[in-house]
Amino acid sequence: MTRVDDDLFQQFEPRGTVGQILLRQFVGLLRDGRLRPGDKLPPERELATMLGISRPSVRQALSALGLIGIIESRQGSGTYVAENLARLPLEPFIYRLLLNQGSFDELMEVRRLIEPAVTGLAAERATQEGIEGIERAFKRYQAAISSDDGVDAEAESGTEFHRALAVAAGNSTLVALLDGLRDLIGAAGRLLGSEERGASLTAHRQIYKAVLKRDGPRAERLMREHLDDVSKRLRAAKKTG
Numbered sequence: 001m002t003r004v005d006d007d008l009f010q011q012f013e014p015r016g017t018v019g020q021i022l023l024r025q026f027v028g029l030l031r032d033g034r035l036r037p038g039d040k041l042p043p044e045r046e047l048a049t050m051l052g053i054s055r056p057s058v059r060q061a062l063s064a065l066g067l068i069g070i071i072e073s074r075q076g077s078g079t080y081v082a083e084n085l086a087r088l089p090l091e092p093f094i095y096r097l098l099l100n101q102g103s104f105d106e107l108m109e110v111r112r113l114i115e116p117a118v119t120g121l122a123a124e125r126a127t128q129e130g131i132e133g134i135e136r137a138f139k140r141y142q143a144a145i146s147s148d149d150g151v152d153a154e155a156e157s158g159t160e161f162h163r164a165l166a167v168a169a170g171n172s173t174l175v176a177l178l179d180g181l182r183d184l185i186g187a188a189g190r191l192l193g194s195e196e197r198g199a200s201l202t203a204h205r206q207i208y209k210a211v212l213k214r215d216g217p218r219a220e221r222l223m224r225e226h227l228d229d230v231s232k233r234l235r236a237a238k239k240t241g
Contacts, residue, residue: 067187120220121169130168137164145198155189
């Protein structure tokens with residue numbers, strides 16, 4: 001584990017929002033290998049001085065990076081690049097959605113348009129292999145809630161449950177659409193998990209059972225209700241965050 005060089009982050013002309021530009025710079029350093037998993041970041045005050053921007057702007061960008069799993073805060077130690085950095089969310093819209101005021105509202109609107117129909121199709125079309133995939137994903141989610149792996153594991157396994165439904169629906173385009181939203185769905189899961197662990201367990205169980213029974217209308221309705229509930233909890237979490 002090493003502390004990053006003091007001259008690594010550079011001042012910039014603020015074209016676009018400061019938070020968006022800082023996020024892009026950060027991800028660029030990761031892609032170039034100048035930042036590595038486990039590296040310790042300078043404190044907020046030092047980062048603000050290096051970059052010539054305000055501490056609130058730094059804090060906003062670091063918060064977004066934490067939500068998408070790129071950095072992690074360790075109590076009493078500081079902020080670090082995540083050790084298990086499997087991949088980077090490089091799509092530009094991710095930055096915009098994470099940093100805009102209505103980011104999660106926009107995400108949930110898209111999910112409500114897509115996922116209830118996906119779930120209904122999964123109930124109608126799923127092969128035995130698809131059903132087994134949903135079952136495995138649900139059990140991993142259930143286990144993650146009570147594990148010591150924390151909020152990240154719960155968010156990841158919850159995202160996998162939703163993806164398993166899309167796979168079972170038998171439409172590769174729907175799977176690709178959800179994969180494109182994966183980082184944002186995970187970010188929402190981390191935010192909610194930090195407020196209340198396992199809050200979506202009952203909804204996931206009900207959806208899983210409806211799919212097993214091949215009850216498409218019920219599965220679709222349950223997913224819609226689940227996403228409505230997630231939207232409400234996200235708005236409450238953002239107000240207190």
